[in-house]
Amino acid sequence: xxxxxxxxxxxxxxxxxxxxxxxxxxxxxxxxxxxxxxxxxxxxxxxxxxxxxxxxxxxxxxxxxxxxxxxxxxxxxxxxxxxxxxxxxxxxxxxxxxxxxxxxxxxxxxxxxxxxxxxxxxxxxxxxxxxxxxxxxxxxxxxxxxxxxxxxxxxxxxxxxxxxxxxxxxxxxxxxxxxxxxxxxxxx
Numbered sequence: 001x002x003x004x005x006x007x008x009x010x011x012x013x014x015x016x017x018x019x020x021x022x023x024x025x026x027x028x029x030x031x032x033x034x035x036x037x038x039x040x041x042x043x044x045x046x047x048x049x050x051x052x053x054x055x056x057x058x059x060x061x062x063x064x065x066x067x068x069x070x071x072x073x074x075x076x077x078x079x080x081x082x083x084x085x086x087x088x089x090x091x092x093x094x095x096x097x098x099x100x101x102x103x104x105x106x107x108x109x110x111x112x113x114x115x116x117x118x119x120x121x122x123x124x125x126x127x128x129x130x131x132x133x134x135x136x137x138x139x140x141x142x143x144x145x146x147x148x149x150x151x152x153x154x155x156x157x158x159x160x161x162x163x164x165x166x167x168x169x170x171x172x173x174x175x176x177x178x179x180x181x182x183x184x185x186x187x188x
Contacts, residue, residue, distance in 0.1 A: 022115055024080075024105045027088050027095075032105060034078045034112070035131050042074035043165045045158070046125045047139075048118045050083050051094040053181035056122040059139055060098035063122075066139075067101035070162050077101065082121070083186040084108035113183055120180035124158045128165055135161035137176030145179055 023031045035044055047063060049056040067077050079100055081091050088106070095104050107113060116125035117136055126135040140153035161171045 022111045024107050024109075024111055027092055027104050027106070029088070034076075034105060035127065037103075038076045040074060041076040042129050043070075043076070043134075043162060044127045044131075045075060045077045045162070046080050046112055046116055046118075046127070047077060048080045048082055048113065048116070048121045048123045048125075048183070050081065050121040050181055050186075051086050051090050052083070053121045055143060055180040057098060059122050060100060062139055064099060064101055066159060066162070069159070070166075071101070073166055075162055075166070077103070079104040080107050080112050080118075081105065082107045082110055082113050082118070082183055085186065110183070118178075118183060120178045120182055122180050123178040124161075126158070126161050126165060126171070134165060135171045135174050137173075138178040141176075143179035 021033055021036070023033050026032045034046065038044070045066075049059075063077070063079075071077070079095065081104060086094075086106075091104055091106065094100075105112070112118075116123075116133060118125060122139060123137065124135070124139055125133055128134050135158070137157055139156075139158045141150070141155045141157065142153040143149045157173060157176050160173070164171045
């Protein structure tokens with residue numbers, strides 16, 4: 001399976017390696033290591049998003065649902081805003097307007113983007129309690145490609161990945177292709 005992902009350019013970077021200490025800024029301009037902020041976490045989800053990406057915005061209800069389902073089980077969700085053009089005020093307004101749960105981080109230098117290997121918004125990366133990336137990709141398969149979506153998803157990839165991590169099992173599909181707004185379009 002991973003061999004196919006490598007051929008498609010979707011391999012998880014440093015699979016099996018632990019997350020190095022990465023510090024980014026929160027909305028209060030404090031330096032935060034998202035992997036150390038919640039030492040009792042069973043999993044950390046980095047959800048790459050943007051104020052301007054319509055696909056990211058359409059996933060807000062699903063992100064809220066997943067947070068409600070998994071937060072009490074020790075899963076910590078971080079919204080990661082990698083667009084350097086988005087101000088703190090823009091991000092605060094976005095979090096409020098879409099009633100996003102969890103915490104928001106700014107990643108204009110793309111430190112978390114590189115660590116996770118993220119390429120689009122929305123895209124999720126799941127790290128286990130040892131800081132190893134165990135899943136990267138779409139939230140679900142609602143979006144087949146840009147401009148092509150289903151009325152409802154048939155596979156809930158992020159939910160399945162979190163269920164596997166919490167059960168102590170390997171993630172069945174550790175890499176999926178996310179559809180959304182390309183990170184390379186964000187100018188630094």
